[in-house]
Amino acid sequence: MAILLTISCKQKGGETDMAKQELNSAQQDKIILTAPKPFHFAQTLRYLTRSPHECMFHVEHDKIYRLLNVEGQSVIVEISGDDDALTVRLVKHGAMTAALQVAIVRYVRDWFDFDRDLKPFYAQVAQCPLLGPLARQYAGLRIIGVPDLFEALCWAISGQQINLAFAYTLKRRLVESFGAQETWNQRSYWLFPTAKTVSQLDVRDLTALQFTQRKAEYLLEIAAQIRDGALSKDGLLALGDFKKAEQRLLQIRGIGPWTANYVMMRCLRNPAAFPVADVGLQNAVKARLGTDEKPTPETLQILARAWSGWEAYATFYLWQSLYHTA
Structure with a gap:
């Protein structure tokens, strides 16, 4: 219904x-x-x-x-x-x-991250030359999340080492091949495939969609862990410590620091999650600083001292600056 x-x-x-x-x-x-x-x-x-x-x-x-x-x-x-x-x-x-x-x-x-009080973030970065103008420009913009853990992990892994447009293509193929559909007003709407559904697939089902062999293996293994209850959003949050949650994610094949922090940022809602290896983040900082070279992760960590505890929101606003310069 x-x-x-x-x-x-x-x-x-x-x-x-x-x-x-x-x-x-x-x-x-x-x-x-x-x-x-x-x-x-x-x-x-x-x-x-x-x-x-x-x-x-x-x-x-x-x-x-x-x-x-x-x-x-x-x-x-x-x-x-x-x-x-x-x-x-x-x-x-x-x-x-x-x-x-x-x-x-x-x-x-x-x-929409409605339970987050953003006033401390804006107060903290108000005088920061890099973040202050963006905080004023995007005031009221909240990190748009990916509430489902399996969807967040699939999206992050799909996007590893490819451009954003192709990552969207892979997601659409996965969703339209294995997700549930409802039609209303002559338009199709989709649910992301469940972990149980994906766990029953073969690697060849995913490579046929142009996932690499390795990414296909990662997704199937993660789907099986979620299906079996070994991995869950509630379980990660129940650890009571984002560092412990990060370590748990890093134990999973295919999940490195970037993927773990992306998932903590978009799904687990850690405001201090910081995907320092993100190319978009690096390009945004490069553009804001007007430098010829992208900042190294070490440089980003130094800059982020002004955003301590709010690295996820800083990253999100810097990403947004790449799409909209007005």
Whole structure:
């Protein structure tokens, strides 16, 4: 059963947490939750539309459409609005249950990093010549996450040592070959393939999509670990220490420091995750500093002293500067 929901933003001010969210139980087709301060919906849309090759969601007329799997149901959400509150409206196939409300709110908050207080970050980098201007330019832009661990790992591994456009191509092929699909309004929406589904594939199934032999092996091994419960997002977070989580990820074949930090940044939500070997990060710093050479990881570590504890957000804003210079 497909359920279509509408999420729209309206500004109301003040910090929020789950306890303060307004869940409009009087109308069974609508949830209202307040966005944290600051939040910038237009900047969020700019980030989400950075590539025409994205297959996990669709943006049209300032609305985001995405298929989710929550509470055992395939749910299409539509997200629109401004900077203040999110209105989630169920517009197809009956009433939204309380459990469905909670699951959707949890996903949206995670996707947009709504539980992060960004004021300390902005205060810390305000006088930094490198980050201060970007913090002002992108104020309210939150790290758009990849809440599902398997999807985050697949995306990171797929993107190793290839350009971004081809990484998107590989993701689309994987999703459209093995993911679940729902159709609404003459458009297909996709769920990322589950670890169980991918674990049942053969290396040749993935190399046929132009994954390398080695990447195919990595994905199958990770899928098997997640399927068997040996690896999970909850398990990594339960370690209670991001360093321990990083070490656990580094034990997995195919995951090096860059991949581990990328996953901690986009999925585990470690604000201090720092993929120093990232080429995009290096190019962004090079452009900001106006130097002829890309900074070394050692140089980046020195620069990052001004961002200590917020390296993930610094990286995200530096990435964004490569897409939008205005």
